[in-house]
Amino acid sequence: MTRAEFLARIRGEMGKTRGLFEASPPTRPARPRERLDLLRRELSERWRENIDRFTREFERVGGVLHQVREAREVPEAIARIAGERQLTSVVAWDGDALGLDVAEPLAARGLTTSTAPGVEASAGEREQRRALAAAADLGVTGVDLAIAETGTLVVVSGAGRPRSASLLPACHVAVFGREALVESLLQAGLALEAWHEGAPPDWRGASINFITGPSRTADIELTLTRGVHGPKEVHAVFVEQGLAVARRV
Amino acid sequence: MSEVAPVTPLRERAGQALKDTFLQEALTIATTKFIGLRREAFDEFPEGEALRDQARAIKEATLQRLDHWLEMLIDSIERRGGHVHYATSAEDARRIVLDIAKRTDARMAVKSKSMATEEIHLNEALEAAGVTPVETDLGEYIIQLAHERPSHIIAPAIHKTKGQVAELFARELGRETPPDPEVLTRIARDELREKFLRADLGITGANFAVAETGTVVLVTNEGNGRMVTSLPRVHVAVMGVEKVVPSMTDLAVFLAILAKSATGQKLSVYTSLVNGPRRGGELEGPEEFHLVLLDNGRIRQIAGPLREALSCLRCGACLNVCPVYRQIGGHAYGYTYPGPIGILLTAMLNGPESVKDLAHASSLCGACADACPVRIDIPRMLVELRKEVDERRIAPWPERFVFGALGWLLQRPALYRLTAPLGRLFQRPFVRGGAIRRLPPFLGQWTRTRDLPPVAARTFQERWADLEREGRR
Numbered sequence: 146m147t148r149a150e151f152l153a154r155i156r157g158e159m160g161k162t163r164g165l166f167e168a169s170p171p172t173r174p175a176r177p178r179e180r181l182d183l184l185r186r187e188l189s190e191r192w193r194e195n196i197d198r199f200t201r202e203f204e205r206v207g208g209v210l211h212q213v214r215e216a217r218e219v220p221e222a223i224a225r226i227a228g229e230r231q232l233t234s235v236v237a238w239d240g241d242a243l244g245l246d247v248a249e250p251l252a253a254r255g256l257t258t259s260t261a262p263g264v265e266a267s268a269g270e271r272e273q274r275r276a277l278a279a280a281a282d283l284g285v286t287g288v289d290l291a292i293a294e295t296g297t298l299v300v301v302s303g304a305g306r307p308r309s310a311s312l313l314p315a316c317h318v319a320v321f322g323r324e325a326l327v328e329s330l331l332q333a334g335l336a337l338e339a340w341h342e343g344a345p346p347d348w349r350g351a352s353i354n355f356i357t358g359p360s361r362t363a364d365i366e367l368t369l370t371r372g373v374h375g376p377k378e379v380h381a382v383f384v385e386q387g388l389a390v391a392r393r394v
Numbered sequence: 395m396s397e398v399a400p401v402t403p404l405r406e407r408a409g410q411a412l413k414d415t416f417l418q419e420a421l422t423i424a425t426t427k428f429i430g431l432r433r434e435a436f437d438e439f440p441e442g443e444a445l446r447d448q449a450r451a452i453k454e455a456t457l458q459r460l461d462h463w464l465e466m467l468i469d470s471i472e473r474r475g476g477h478v479h480y481a482t483s484a485e486d487a488r489r490i491v492l493d494i495a496k497r498t499d500a501r502m503a504v505k506s507k508s509m510a511t512e513e514i515h516l517n518e519a520l521e522a523a524g525v526t527p528v529e530t531d532l533g534e535y536i537i538q539l540a541h542e543r544p545s546h547i548i549a550p551a552i553h554k555t556k557g558q559v560a561e562l563f564a565r566e567l568g569r570e571t572p573p574d575p576e577v578l579t580r581i582a583r584d585e586l587r588e589k590f591l592r593a594d595l596g597i598t599g600a601n602f603a604v605a606e607t608g609t610v611v612l613v614t615n616e617g618n619g620r621m622v623t624s625l626p627r628v629h630v631a632v633m634g635v636e637k638v639v640p641s642m643t644d645l646a647v648f649l650a651i652l653a654k655s656a657t658g659q660k661l662s663v664y665t666s667l668v669n670g671p672r673r674g675g676e677l678e679g680p681e682e683f684h685l686v687l688l689d690n691g692r693i694r695q696i697a698g699p700l701r702e703a704l705s706c707l708r709c710g711a712c713l714n715v716c717p718v719y720r721q722i723g724g725h726a727y728g729y730t731y732p733g734p735i736g737i738l739l740t741a742m743l744n745g746p747e748s749v750k751d752l753a754h755a756s757s758l759c760g761a762c763a764d765a766c767p768v769r770i771d772i773p774r775m776l777v778e779l780r781k782e783v784d785e786r787r788i789a790p791w792p793e794r795f796v797f798g799a800l801g802w803l804l805q806r807p808a809l810y811r812l813t814a815p816l817g818r819l820f821q822r823p824f825v826r827g828g829a830i831r832r833l834p835p836f837l838g839q840w841t842r843t844r845d846l847p848p849v850a851a852r853t854f855q856e857r858w859a860d861l862e863r864e865g866r867r
Contacts, residue, residue, distance in 0.1 A: 148468060151480040154693055155461045155635070161697035168454035173643045202660070265674050274677050275625075279591060295660040304675025308624045312617060330661070334646025337667075341607045341642060350676040351474070352624065355649075355665035360617040363657075364533035364549060366556050367424055368575040373532055373583055374590075375617025375664070 177338035184332060185324065192323040195293045196383060199326060202296030206358030207371060208379045215386045216322075220250035222382045223285060223318050227256055230378075232282035232316060239263045239305030243287045243320060244388030256283075263305035263348070263392075275309060284310035288321035288381070289353075289394045290336055294329045297357045298381065301340070301394045302350030311356060317376040319356075322387035340394055348392055397484075397515070397744050400728035404751040407726040417553050421723050424552045428714040431658025432765070439660075445650050450768040452644045453636075453705035460696065463605040463638045464687070470608025474670030476683035483690060484514035490686050491516060491597070491630055495525045498628050498682065500594035504586075506612065506619040507531035508599025509547060509708055510632045510688055513730045513743060516597070527597070528589050530618040532582050539566045545724030545732065547710040548656050553723060586618070596622035596680065600633035601707070602648060603685070606641050610668045610685060613652065615659075623668050629680040631668075634688050636704040648707065655767040656709040691743045699778045703738040705768045712762035712772060718755050727752060734762040734772045738779070746782050750789055753779040792836070814856065817849035824848075 174180045188195065200210045211222045227235065235258040240246035242263070251258040259277055266274065278284070287306070290299035298319050302308045311317050327333055337353075360375030371377050400407065411417055436442045456463055468478045481487035495503065503525050505511065517538070520527040529538040533551035537544060539562050544550030551559075560573040563581055571577050598619060602611040610631050612619040623629050639645055653659040672679025695701050713719045713733030724732035729748065731739040734756055741749045753776060762772040783789050784797060803810055824830045829845040832838065840846060852860070 146480045146482050146486065148478070148480060151482075151687070151689070152461050152465060154482075154689070155464065155696065158693055158696035158698075159458075159461060162458075162701075165454075165458060168451040168458065170452040170455045170640070171448050171643060171647060173641050206659075206663075261677060263675070266677060271677050275591075279587075297661055302676055302679070303673070307677040308620065309678055312620050312624070330650045331646050334643050337642035337646070341609075348675050349673065351669040351671060351673045351679055352620075353667040353669070354620060355661060355667075357659070357661040357663050357665075359663070360615070361663055362532045362579060362616050364531070364536065364551055365554075365559055365575040365578055366420075367427055367549070367552070368556075370575050370579040373579050373616040373618075374530070374586065374621055 174335060174338060177335055177342055181335055181339040184327070184335065188326060188328065189324070191328075192326055195326045195328060196323065198293040198328075199291055199296060202293065203358070203381060204296070206296050207361070208296060208358050208381060211380060211382045213382060213384055216245045216384055216388055219245055219320055219382055219384060220247050220254065223247065223283075224251060224254040224256060226316070226318055226380055227283055230282075230316065233257060234281045235259070235283045235285060236261070236278045236281040236307070236310050236314065237285035238287055238307070238310060241391040242303070242305040243285070244322065244390040245320075247285055261305050261307045261310070265304070274307070278307065278309035278313045281314045283316045283318060284312070284314040284376070285318050285320065286311045287388075287390060288319045288325050290327055290333055291321050291325045291381070292327055292330060292333050292355075295357055297333075297355050298379075299333060299336075300354050300356060302352040302354075303392070304348040304350070305392070306350060308350070308352055308354075311354065312375050315372060315376055316378045316380070317359075318380045318382060320382045320384065320388070322384040324387050346392075349394070397729055397740075397748070399748060404726070404728065404755065407728060408722045408755075411722040411726040416555060417723055418721075420552055420555070421720055424546070424549060425714040425720045428657065428710070432655055432711060432714070435654035435658040435660065439654065442651060442654065445647055446767055446769060448647050449651055450705060452639060452647060453768055456639060457636070457696065457701070457704060460635065460638070463640055464635060466605040467603055467608060467638050470606065471670060471683075471685055474608050474683075476608065476670040476685060479684060479686045481686055481688050481690070487514045487632060487686055487688050487690070488516055488519040491632070492519060492523050492525075494628065494630055494684055495520065495523065495595055498594065500525055500628065502526045502528065502589065502593045503595035503597050504528050504530050504590055504593040504622050504626060505534075505597045506599075506614060506622045507534050507550070508597070508632065509730065510599040510634055511597060512544060513690065514632070514688070516632070525595070528586070528593065530586050530590070530622060531614070531616060532579060535582055535586065536562065539563075543725065543730070546713060547708055547731070547733070549710070553725070590621040590625050593626045594628065596626040596629045598622055598629070598631045600631050600637055600685075601652070602645055603633060603638050604640070604642055604645055605638050608670060609642075611645060612666045612668065613662045613664070614666070615657075615663045617664055619666050620664055623666060623680070624678045627680055628682045628684070629668070629671075630684045630686065632686045632688060634690070634692055636692055651767045652707055652709055655707070655711040655765070691745075695742055699782065700738050700742050700775055702770050702775060703735065703742060705770055706735050706739070707767060709767060711765040711767065715761040715765045717757055717759060717761070722755075727755070734776070735766075735770070738772065738775050741779055746779060746786060747788050749779060750783045753783050811855060814849055814853045818851075821848050
């Protein structure tokens with residue numbers, strides 16, 4: 146069936162409905178980008194309350210939060226997580242997407258680290274990179290929004306932001322600064338509106354993921370089990386002073 | 395008429411379920427737990443009630459301009475380089491997916507849990523065409539290995555014990571293991587990880603699709619939805635037309651109530667927003683993205699008696715609270731969608747003939763309508779279905795005869811008044827301790843599982859007449 150025929154059938158049935166009450170769905174923000182900027186300025190005053198709430202909710206869903214003062218302390222935090230679990234190989238987002246370069250400092254701490262290229266790679270290289278991610282023990286990503294209400298990390302894919310870094314390794318470490326914090330899911334809805342206003346930048350990918358804790362299932366006798374397909378552990382490294390992410394969504 | 399009617403009658407299917415002691419225990423534990431988790435989630439979330447109203451309003455407003463929003467969705471997806479297909483029937487949908495599989499030379503398909511692909515019985519068709527379908531949700535994987543069907547919308551294998559799963563894994567995968575959910579889950583992770591990396595085709599349903607942005611939204615806890623939409627070279631999503639929502643603002647409202655209603659989580663672990671095929675610069679993502687828009691009986695309900703059921707989010711909350719589902723479980727319903735909403739969806743997909751017995755598998759207590767995140771009035775539609783079943787003369791003849799006679803009688807007050815003394819006379823041999831406990835064979839079905847209240851010593855009408863007489867005096 147063609148598009149025209151399919152839609153015509155729908156219109157035909159719609160024409161038969163009578164006397165429907167007009168429904169009033171929520172109103173959408175007229176200029177979401179401006180509204181989001183305004184919201185971010187408001188939220189910057191309340192980041193301490195929000196990181197407290199985020200931490201509470203994140204821990205409730207099985208996440209572990211590590212707090213540091215500034216960006217240069219991040220590699221040490223990651224190395225500590227890896228060291229305690231005897232993990233040796235790392236895949237990470239590139240510096241522009243993460244807000245800091247982790248490859249060198251992690252390598253200096255004995256971790257085999259590969260960072261994703263920030264530009265289009267050949268099919269062969271993509272295949273290699275995927276195998277690398279599948280074999281890695283630990284994935285390091287940035288965070289585009291951290292939702293306090295639910296303890297959720299929102300991660301946008303793209304160049305230098307591989308999806309697999311938060312999916313294939315058994316341990317995921319997400320790094321974010323106070324500028325990523327929002328309070329509620331509805332505020333995240335505003336961010337989604339803003340991100341989709343106009344054409345996306347070249348480097349933006351096709352996948353946005355809301356991650357709320359480690360992968361889990363309760364499919365066998367409702368027994369909660371972690372790490373069924375995605376990571377078994379999710380850590381967040383929170384940078385109080387914030388991060389200077391060059392390619393910000 | 396897409397699904398095959400079950401061979402054994404509902405009464406027997408229900409009887410078997412009631413005798414299955416493990417199933418009884420599993421159902422009680424699972425549904426009680428889900429009910430408690432849901433209640434806690436909403437208790438902690440005072441905004442929830444208003445958001446439920448908003449969610450319903452969005453569904454209704456979208457339905458009122460469904461053509462407009464679908465057109466916008468199609469345009470948005472095509473602008474991102476995706477393809478949209480149109481399936482009127484289950485058969486159309488299967489053919490579309492098979493054509494894509496054939497054209498892309500696919501040998502293996504990994505699937506994330508999807509009721510839409512269950513509804514069109516896609517797995518059998520894929521297998522017949524030489525494409526191996528692999529269910530990757532742990533519960534679905536288990537029932538696929540066991541060659542069974544899901545028994546709950548969101549927890550498909552709740553009818554199985556860990557012991558049964560361990561035996562199944564030993565038999566089907568050749569891996570001997572203790573009956574420990576932790577170990578069993580790890581085995582499934584190993585087995586399926588390798589398949590994710592090797593599969594050609596990723597097949598999903600869709601919880602929502604955002605018209606304005608062309609975004610398909612998947613909600614999972616395990617992460618299989620992310621694997622399936624990121625690793626294989628082709629992604630096909632199969633979605634009922636009613637799943638479209640206008641904007642991201644609307645989506646946020648649904649996300650705020652969906653997981654709370656389903657599992658009591660504030661959000662499921664992964665909510666994945668898929669904006670078409672891989673974009674330049676990305677390391678992962680499918681080269682092709684297809685959306686199959688599925689009618690399969692939905693479109694004619696836009697102006698039909700089951701219109702409200704088009705708002706369903708497939709959260710499963712109404713199953714957990716239903717006194718019938720809690721007793722007989724999902725398989726006894728006999729079709730893809732179980733529970734109170736399942737009866738309506740079965741009628742939508744397969745016509746009212748398919749629910750001539752199921753329409754009565756409800757006490758009309760209203761618990762489902764209370765639990766429904768978008769407040770669908772399920773009992774009202776069940777009553778309407780019963781009426782339709784009767785009018786179309788597809789109900790069993792004794793039932794039609796009794797209701798017909800009753801209807802005739804109720805329209806004749808003089809005659810009706812005579813029935814009280816007659817009833818008192820004829821019921822005399824059957825009344826034991828103030829109730830009729832057993833009726834003779836022809837009417838015996840009624841009293842097989844419940845008592846019938848006898849005609850009162852003085853009926854209301856008789857007492858009213860007495861009172862009027864006294865008043866005049």
